[in-house]
Amino acid sequence: MNAAPPSRLRALPSVDEVLRTATGDGLVAHFGRAAATAAVRSALAAARAAVVAGEPASVAEAIAAAAHAALEAAERPSLRPVFNLTGTVLHTNLGRALIAEAAIEAAVAAMRQAVALEFDVAAGRRGERDDHLRGLVCELTGAEDATVVNNNAAAVLLVLNTLAHGREAVVSRGELIEIGGAFRMPDIMARAGARLVEVGTTNRTHLKDYAAALGPETGLLLKVHTSNYRIEGFTTAVPARELATLTRQHGVPLVDDLGSGTLIDLSRYGLAHEPTVREALAAGADVVTFSGDKLLGGPQAGFIVGRRDLVAAVNRNPMKRALRVDKLRLAALEATLRLYRDPDRLAERLPTLRHLARPAAEIAARAARLAPAVAAALGGAASVETTACRSQIGSGALPLETLDSAGLALRPAAPGGRGLAALAASLRALPVPVVGRIRDGALILDLRCLDDEAALLASLAAFAPVAAGGDDSEGDPGGEADGMA
């Protein structure tokens, strides 16, 4: 190693000198003395290494600026906001449902102050956390009783463990689903301590198949909503109503895992009809499970609703304590459910529904309005054209259903997969990353879920092309990692 020219090393400022610059002073004020000093030390070490490598010594202001950049980068949250322009409304990898303002306010209030989480204020004695939701859920679904846990996977696990531990759980071979993220029905059954009894075949399961499987060892019959795929062609599935008649004869509970579990008829908003929780219960399910952050449009949660004795058994299971939800989510859930009391204004207030119901013409008008500004921001790195496209609902809700939508097709000036990947990377490098999807050699920005045009343009103002890298692949459009680029 070459000895560094001592005079140039000596030309470097001291830590104190850097902290006394205007920028250094600001660092202490903003980040605290300890963090500022540590960052300046690191910046000085880098400057020293640069001198040893033969470069000129940096001045104090430059070192303070380097420390500032490092501190800012370290302060940026890891869980960052992004623009979801993937065209998938309920994108599992991007956090699924956006929360309604009323629910955000309720969660914030629950964070700031003590709340009557397990306290019956009127009676002055201990209450239950489920008390805050039970009435609303029962009112909106017709259930006798309800409880809520961490997510729907937890709801299914808990119900299986409560009703079928050491016993048999009967399920159709056509419904042995994998949701993604290692949630596979047979594995969940095993972990719940239930013995899986498969009936029927992949495409056809008849009532007599179920009837033959029911016996003294049966803990429950499980019906699973095939929410992320559909079996088409020569198929038979037994309607819940017929299953309910059968399970009643045998005195066995019928559990329906609805998955996305909507509370309202979505056909009202131009979407296909997805079975509602009320319909599943009315058809005879004894217990229905569903997610809070799919079509319901709330925070992550799993609902267990249905017969009072069965929900009570679930609540007595010691696992319930390990799967329960905290006050923030209870507050947000309560406020979200309350919005359902006014269906006429639901699409205005619930972001998920607002995005799903947004008319294609409105989105196309937005695309036309934004195209010139986006083209200007990209400064020749890509061409920008308006395009028709199709959004999907996501999170395994209505898997075959797509919605007419519109957006911008960005084609990089440098053609080919590399150029496209680099363009996508440049958009992900923005202060608020923009996530689209790749289709037919273009980066598509579906504008269905864009609420704040000005914020998008503000982020794009920082656009700087990222050099084309190695990845030539196009996004994986299927599964839980819905296509994104």
Ligand SMILES: *Cc1c(COP(=O)(O)O)cnc(C)c1O
């Ligand atoms: C999504 C889904 C689950 C898992 O729900 P989470 O809330 O993601 O835990 C379970 N079953 C079905 C049918 C689903 O669609």
